[in-house]
Amino acid sequence: MKVGVVTFPGSLDDRDALRAVTAVGAEAVSLWHGDADLRGVDAVILPGGFSYGDYLRCGAIARFAPVMDALVPAAQGGLPVLGICNGFQVLCESHLLPGALIRNDHRKFNCVDQRLVVQNNQTPWTSDFEVGQEITIVLKNGEGGYVADEATLDELEGEGRVVFRYAGDNPNGSYRAIAGVTNERGNVVGLMPHPEHAIEEGYGPSVDGLKFFTSVLKAAVNA
Amino acid sequence: MGHVVIDVMLKPEILDPQGQAVRGALPRLGFEQFADVRQGKRFVLTVEGDVTEEHLAAAREAAEKLLSNPVIEDVVSVRAATSHDTDPGQ
Numbered sequence: 001m002k003v004g005v006v007t008f009p010g011s012l013d014d015r016d017a018l019r020a021v022t023a024v025g026a027e028a029v030s031l032w033h034g035d036a037d038l039r040g041v042d043a044v045i046l047p048g049g050f051s052y053g054d055y056l057r058c059g060a061i062a063r064f065a066p067v068m069d070a071l072v073p074a075a076q077g078g079l080p081v082l083g084i085c086n087g088f089q090v091l092c093e094s095h096l097l098p099g100a101l102i103r104n105d106h107r108k109f110n111c112v113d114q115r116l117v118v119q120n121n122q123t124p125w126t127s128d129f130e131v132g133q134e135i136t137i138v139l140k141n142g143e144g145g146y147v148a149d150e151a152t153l154d155e156l157e158g159e160g161r162v163v164f165r166y167a168g169d170n171p172n173g174s175y176r177a178i179a180g181v182t183n184e185r186g187n188v189v190g191l192m193p194h195p196e197h198a199i200e201e202g203y204g205p206s207v208d209g210l211k212f213f214t215s216v217l218k219a220a221v222n223a
Numbered sequence: 224m225g226h227v228v229i230d231v232m233l234k235p236e237i238l239d240p241q242g243q244a245v246r247g248a249l250p251r252l253g254f255e256q257f258a259d260v261r262q263g264k265r266f267v268l269t270v271e272g273d274v275t276e277e278h279l280a281a282a283r284e285a286a287e288k289l290l291s292n293p294v295i296e297d298v299v300s301v302r303a304a305t306s307h308d309t310d311p312g313q
Binding site for chain 2: 056057060064093098099100102103104105106107147173
């Protein structure tokens with residue numbers, strides 16, 4: 001199974017994402033923002049960082065990169081896509097996911113071991129979790145506040161499309177403590193915290209992040 | 224050279240942490256009379272020659288597609304710049 005990781009100018013966590021893919025035995029494929037080519041991968045990760053310097057709005061310029069011309073239709077066609085942090089912002093700007101991310105309500109950059117509750121294990125990125133399971137992975141961003149209008153939030157809740165919720169104190173003012181969501185079809189998932197930084201003992205708060213990657217591996221095998 | 228001025232503001236229901244930071248600083252300078260601050264963005268697009276209706280139409284499209292995110296922001300205005308916009312000292 002091949003999992004692609006897109007590198008935009010300003011991506012930071014693409015190497016860790018590639019490494020996490022390799023750690024579960026999948027083939028990691030580097031994808032380049034300037035190429036409208038997904039190189040035959042079975043799933044795509046949009047990594048964290050500060051694409052295009054976060055100018056204009058986080059993810060707003062990356063959305064129009066050539067690789068997105070290939071990715072958007074593929075995602076609409078069912079390709080598993082995971083957006084982490086800046087990747088989540090890109091997915092929202094691309095309208096592959098609803099809502100938007102704004103500056104943390106306390107205006108400080110967060111860098112914490114964050115507890116999350118898994119709310120949906122029906123996506124290709126979360127099938128190895130149990131619903132209600134608590135996991136701890138790193139949250140590190142300045143613009144992680146998830147916002148959407150009330151109707152959209154109600155729709156997300158009603159359709160079980162809130163995939164992760166912050167446990168304990170809300171770390172950034174996200175509406176309804178939403179940490180991650182999925183699209184209607186369930187193949188596109190975005191979240192602010194970083195599973196790729198929690199895959200190895202001694203490096204990060206847990207190895208809970210591994211299950212994102214084992215999940216998608218299983219999804220590809222079963223596809 | 225003509226200029227098109229585009230103003231974008233966060234929707235009223237969206238929290239504006241930057242505006243709140245500014246709001247918090249004003250009283251420290253003695254400005255006690257401002258109950259709230261919302262911070263927006265202005266874009267100035269330059270065109271060759273005078274601004275035409277076509278320029279304004281393209282600017283409106285750019286404002287909706289790239290310069291604003293309709294989920295959280297409103298395009299407040301798209302208009303040809305006046306001499307006051309380009310040289311406030313006049």
